[in-house]
Amino acid sequence: MNAHITNTIKLAEFSSVVFFVGAGMSAESGVPTYRGAGGIWTQYRYQDFACQRAFDADPQGVLDFHEVRREAVLTCKPHAGHYALAKLQAAHPRLHVITQNIDGMLQRAGVHVDAELHGSLWRMRCAKHGIREDAATGQFSTRRCPDCDAWLRPDITWFEDAVNEDVFTKAGELIATAELFISVGTSAAVYPAANFIPLARRAGARMIEINPERTEASTLFERCYALPASEALTTLFV
Ligand code: APR
Numbered sequence: 433m434n435a436h437i438t439n440t441i442k443l444a445e446f447s448s449v450v451f452f453v454g455a456g457m458s459a460e461s462g463v464p465t466y467r468g469a470g471g472i473w474t475q476y477r478y479q480d481f482a483c484q485r486a487f488d489a490d491p492q493g494v495l496d497f498h499e500v501r502r503e504a505v506l507t508c509k510p511h512a513g514h515y516a517l518a519k520l521q522a523a524h525p526r527l528h529v530i531t532q533n534i535d536g537m538l539q540r541a542g543v544h545v546d547a548e549l550h551g552s553l554w555r556m557r558c559a560k561h562g563i564r565e566d567a568a569t570g571q572f573s574t575r576r577c578p579d580c581d582a583w584l585r586p587d588i589t590w591f592e593d594a595v596n597e598d599v600f601t602k603a604g605e606l607i608a609t610a611e612l613f614i615s616v617g618t619s620a621a622v623y624p625a626a627n628f629i630p631l632a633r634r635a636g637a638r639m640i641e642i643n644p645e646r647t648e649a650s651t652l653f654e655r656c657y658a659l660p661a662s663e664a665l666t667t668l669f670v
Contacts, residue, residue, distance in 0.1 A: 441669050443524050450610040452628060453531040456617020456643060457661045462508040463535050467619055482590045491583040495575050498586045502553050503570030505535045513662035514541030520669055528606045532625050534588050547603040549625050555587035563587055613637040617661050620649035
């Protein structure tokens with residue numbers, strides 16, 4: 433591979449590219465991150481709103497919390513960086529997008545997401561009857577399973593949950609064969625998702641990080657661009 437990482441990165445020089453995305457990708461659209469200034473977990477305790485224990489104790493309260501998030505996300509729009517990524521993806525046969533985000537903002541901009549590592553705000557699941565789409569409005573169309581009347585929980589990987597093995601396996605396979613790995617807007621602080629960064633490096637990928645701030649994984653990257661996602665995605669890549 434004789435691809436170069438210069439000021440303008442020609443994606444066509446890389447046979448396979450992976451964008452690994454975190455909450456910072458949605459920040460400029462107005463969706464709060466988790467740990468930065470004004471981050472969700474700086475205002476709320478995940479123990480009260482984002483774990484199975486909280487859901488078992490107060491399903492309505494947990495569903496209210498997620499409904500507020502759904503409604504907030506619907507007031508936001510994808511930014512130029514989202515659309516630039518969709519365009520880059522359309523022009524490259526093997527450009528994959530792996531996201532930790534549950535907000536669906538990438539998909540709203542026409543990006544094909546190969547793996548949603550932490551699930552989605554726009555699906556619900558019943559422990560017995562599985563997954564159902566629920567994306568029409570901010571409000572949940574129903575909070576109870578139509579088949580068994582059990583509480584439906586958002587199809588999100590909460591704290592203390594096991595991850596979706598199939599989704600992680602698929603992501604791992606794509607990352608293990610990536611020639612270029614680009615991390616956008618993640619603090620690289622949450623595991624096991626953050627393990628994908630050293631995996632990409634061990635697999636020999638060229639490594640780029642896009643984040644206005646240094647992260648726990650910055651030393652693993654060949655190039656760190658201290659830029660907001662929208663600027664980086666509209667200027668760095670062709
Ligand atoms: N462009 C790029 N990056 C940005 C921008 C921006 N405009 N604004 C903020 N960032 C960066 C921050 O510097 C920070 O490093 O985005 C990162 C967001 O980090 P977190 O809030 O920790 O979000 P993330 O890494 O996606 O969290 C991982 O944690 O709470 C769980 O399941 C949740 O998927 C989430 C996981």
